[in-house]
Amino acid sequence: MPPLRVIIVGAGLIGPRHAQSVRSNPNTQLVALVDPSPSAAATAQQLETSYYPSVEALLQAIPRPxxxxxxxxxxxxxxxSKELLAVGIHVLVEKPVADSLAAGRDLLSFASHQHQHHENHPTLLVGHHRRFNPYLLKTKEILSSGSLGSLIAINGLWTLHKPSAYFAPPTDWRRNASSGGVLSINLVHDIDLLHYLFGPITRIHAERTLPQRSSPPHTAEEGAALTLRFASGVVGTFLVCDATPSPHNFEAGTGENPMIPRVGAAGDFYRIFGSEASLSVPDMTRWSYDGQVEKSWALPLTVETFEVSQATPFDSQLAHFVEVVRGEAEPSCSGEDALRALVVCEAARKALETGKTVDLEGDVIGANL
Structure with a gap:
C-alpha cells in the first residue's frame, strides 16, 4: 500500500516529536505542519515539510491528506479534530481528548457519525501513547499471567518539578484552572494506564497539596493525594504533584521523555500488590515467597527481575495508527477509553473542590459530575 499522507497540527513541544515518528516510518509520509504561530514556519523547514497557518489553508492548497x-x-x-473528521481525515488527537466532559462527549458523537456516514469512514484515536511503552506492556503481561495472584492494591506516584518556562506564553494556558492543571495535563496519563491495568475506577477521594506557586497567575491545581477503588475490588493510592523535586514519575523512571533525565530504578512510580507477590515498576522486580514452605514475614523474600525490550512508544503508537486506518486493528485507546480517563480526572477535581468522595458507578461516559 502507498504510505499514508500525514499532517501534524500543532508545532509546540509534542508536535515535532510526532513528526519525527512520521518521517521515520516507511508507511507514512509527512506532508505538512499546521500552526498559526509565525515561528512554526521555521519548525516546518527543519522538518523538511510544508507549512500552513490553518487546516483551512492547507485544504485549499493541497490534496486532502x-x-x-x-x-x-x-x-x-x-x-x-471535528474540522478534520468532517472532511474524512483520520485523527489521532493528543490527550486529553477534550478540556471538558461535555466537549468530549460532543466529539465522540461527531466522530461516530462521521465514521458511519462519510465515504472515508474517518476514525478517531486518542494519544495515550504510554499504552505502548515497553515497561507498561511488560507490566500488563505480568499481571495478565496471574504471576501476582489475586490483585489487591496499587500505590502510584507522579511527582516532579516543572520550571517557570513551562507556564510562560504562549503556553500560559497551562497555569489556568479552566484549561490547565496537573490533573488534566498529567494525571490523565496515569488514570488511563490504571484503567488499562486494573479496569474501571468507581470511587475517588482527593486532598489538595499545598500550593507552591503564586496565585494569580497560577490558578490551576498543583497536586493531589488520591484514594481509589476499582470495580474489581482493587484499591489504590496515588500522589500527583508538579511542584516538588522528585525522581518518582513515569518519565524519569522509563526515560520516555528525552527532556527529562532518566534515573531508572530509582524512579519507581508503581508498586502493585497481589496475594502471591508484589511488583515494582520500572525496575520490574517481583517479590514473593516462591520456594518457601509458607508465606511469612519471618522468611526471606524471593526476588525476580524481568527484562524489558526497548522500543519508542511514539513510533509504536504511529504504527498502530496506520494499522487502524488500514482496517488491520482496533484502536488501542478509543475516544471512549480516553473520555473515561477524563471522567475520573474531573471526579478528582470535584473531590478537591467539595471535600467529598465521588462515586462513578454505572455509565461514566454519560455521568453528570
Whole structure:
C-alpha cells in the first residue's frame, strides 16, 4: 500500500516529536505542519515539510491528506479534530481528548457519525501513547499471567518539578484552572494506564497539596493525594504533584521523555500488590515467597527481575495508527477509553473542590459530575 499522507497540527513541544515518528516510518509520509504561530514556519523547514497557518489553508492548497495528528492546546482538541473528521481525515488527537466532559462527549458523537456516514469512514484515536511503552506492556503481561495472584492494591506516584518556562506564553494556558492543571495535563496519563491495568475506577477521594506557586497567575491545581477503588475490588493510592523535586514519575523512571533525565530504578512510580507477590515498576522486580514452605514475614523474600525490550512508544503508537486506518486493528485507546480517563480526572477535581468522595458507578461516559 502507498504510505499514508500525514499532517501534524500543532508545532509546540509534542508536535515535532510526532513528526519525527512520521518521517521515520516507511508507511507514512509527512506532508505538512499546521500552526498559526509565525515561528512554526521555521519548525516546518527543519522538518523538511510544508507549512500552513490553518487546516483551512492547507485544504485549499493541497490534496486532502489521509490522516492528522492533533497536538494543539487542550481546549482546541475538539474543534480541530471535528474540522478534520468532517472532511474524512483520520485523527489521532493528543490527550486529553477534550478540556471538558461535555466537549468530549460532543466529539465522540461527531466522530461516530462521521465514521458511519462519510465515504472515508474517518476514525478517531486518542494519544495515550504510554499504552505502548515497553515497561507498561511488560507490566500488563505480568499481571495478565496471574504471576501476582489475586490483585489487591496499587500505590502510584507522579511527582516532579516543572520550571517557570513551562507556564510562560504562549503556553500560559497551562497555569489556568479552566484549561490547565496537573490533573488534566498529567494525571490523565496515569488514570488511563490504571484503567488499562486494573479496569474501571468507581470511587475517588482527593486532598489538595499545598500550593507552591503564586496565585494569580497560577490558578490551576498543583497536586493531589488520591484514594481509589476499582470495580474489581482493587484499591489504590496515588500522589500527583508538579511542584516538588522528585525522581518518582513515569518519565524519569522509563526515560520516555528525552527532556527529562532518566534515573531508572530509582524512579519507581508503581508498586502493585497481589496475594502471591508484589511488583515494582520500572525496575520490574517481583517479590514473593516462591520456594518457601509458607508465606511469612519471618522468611526471606524471593526476588525476580524481568527484562524489558526497548522500543519508542511514539513510533509504536504511529504504527498502530496506520494499522487502524488500514482496517488491520482496533484502536488501542478509543475516544471512549480516553473520555473515561477524563471522567475520573474531573471526579478528582470535584473531590478537591467539595471535600467529598465521588462515586462513578454505572455509565461514566454519560455521568453528570
Amino acid at each position: 489521509d490522516a492528522a495528528i492533533v497536538c494543539t492546546p487542550n481546549h482546541t482538541h475538539v474543534p480541530v
